[in-house]
Amino acid sequence: MPSLPTPATVLITAGPTYEPIDAVRFIGNRSSGRLGVELARAAHAVGLDVILALGPNTVAPPVLPDRMRIEPFRSCADLEALLADLWPAQAQVLIMAAAVADYRPKQPAAAGKLRRDAEGLTIQMEATPDLVAACAARRTPGQKVIGFALEPAASLAHAAGEKLKRKELDAIVANPLETMDADEIDGFLMRADGRRDSPGRLSKPMFAAWLIDRVMRM
Ligand code: CTP
Numbered sequence: 001m002p003s004l005p006t007p008a009t010v011l012i013t014a015g016p017t018y019e020p021i022d023a024v025r026f027i028g029n030r031s032s033g034r035l036g037v038e039l040a041r042a043a044h045a046v047g048l049d050v051i052l053a054l055g056p057n058t059v060a061p062p063v064l065p066d067r068m069r070i071e072p073f074r075s076c077a078d079l080e081a082l083l084a085d086l087w088p089a090q091a092q093v094l095i096m097a098a099a100v101a102d103y104r105p106k107q108p109a110a111a112g113k114l115r116r117d118a119e120g121l122t123i124q125m126e127a128t129p130d131l132v133a134a135c136a137a138r139r140t141p142g143q144k145v146i147g148f149a150l151e152p153a154a155s156l157a158h159a160a161g162e163k164l165k166r167k168e169l170d171a172i173v174a175n176p177l178e179t180m181d182a183d184e185i186d187g188f189l190m191r192a193d194g195r196r197d198s199p200g201r202l203s204k205p206m207f208a209a210w211l212i213d214r215v216m217r218m
Pocket of ligand 1 (some may be wrong): 095102129130133146148149152165
């Protein structure tokens, strides 16, 4: 029996972050955001209200249905500000599928476009804040925070378990690095109580539907 009351709101973050260097350049990553968007569709399909925080270069559903709202972000700082507005106030569940940069340029983005210089360019990077850990720290009783771990298959279970504990999440979706950019996923869900659930290899839409069903029962 689903334990999440409907209507309830789920906040899903999807896609990469782009960390600006100047007005035209950034440091990004290869996340397509597809799984996050499929999770939004699947959550909507079971009657949940959805807030989809969508990163740059990530394709939103072509027609936005009722009960689904898109909030765009570009950088880790944008997403941090968005989450400060939305969490814990506006949703009962946070699914943090966004591939947030681990590092960003330490210097603020240069105004205009940096010119090519034969001397080269050195960019000093700083660690970004851990957004999902901060959200977990400010959740209220009954709220759930689910993170993601994309790691090589050989060390996946160990690394995902470590992230689940370190970030104090309710659950983590462990995803083998080898399936990045693929149409299918062979991931599993690890919960804070140690239970592990695996649906086997599935397409991204099927995996998303499976995961939303599990999350609703948490
Ligand atoms: N995450 C986040 N803020 C960051 C980095 C990651 O909220 N600055 C979230 C991701 O959205 C994901 C989870 O943390 O849900 C795991 O991301 P990952 O990059 O694998 O973990 P890291 O904390 O960066 O750990 P490590 O560098 O050891 O891999």
